[in-house]
Amino acid sequence: MSLCKALSNPNRLELYFQIAKMNESSFPTDSECFVTDIISSLNIGAPTISHHIKELVNADLIRTEKKGKFLICKVNEELIEEVSKSLKQQ
Numbered sequence: 001m002s003l004c005k006a007l008s009n010p011n012r013l014e015l016y017f018q019i020a021k022m023n024e025s026s027f028p029t030d031s032e033c034f035v036t037d038i039i040s041s042l043n044i045g046a047p048t049i050s051h052h053i054k055e056l057v058n059a060d061l062i063r064t065e066k067k068g069k070f071l072i073c074k075v076n077e078e079l080i081e082e083v084s085k086s087l088k089q090q
Contacts, residue, residue, distance in 0.1 A: 003083065006059030011044055012052040018042065019062055019073045035071045 007013050018038045035053065039046055053073065056062045063074045 003059050003061065003079075006055050006061055009052070009055075011042070011048070012055060014042060015044075015049060015052050016056055016061060016075075019056075020075050022073075023075050034067075035073060 007016060015038070018041060022038060035049065039049055042049065044052075053062070053064065053071075056073075057064055060076055060079050063076055065072050065074075
């Protein structure tokens with residue numbers, strides 16, 4: 001899935017912004033964002049959030065890892081830097 005297509009869905013875009021926001025606020029603690037922390041802030045069911053997370057991972061926008069029974073999401077900083085550099089060159 002392309003980057004633009006992944007972010008074209010309003011719910012997925014909001015989810016991505018929530019993950020990025022949580023990453024920024026927890027920066028000193030290795031930028032971890034537990035999915036359970038953001039589920040309550042979005043008006044979307046857990047299965048839908050799971051689907052959107054999968055699409056964001058497929059677009060390489062975020063990375064996930066399991067920590068016990070919890071899922072952690074992290075923004076793919078390398079991709080953001082690449083996109084930023086590409087946009088500056090144009």
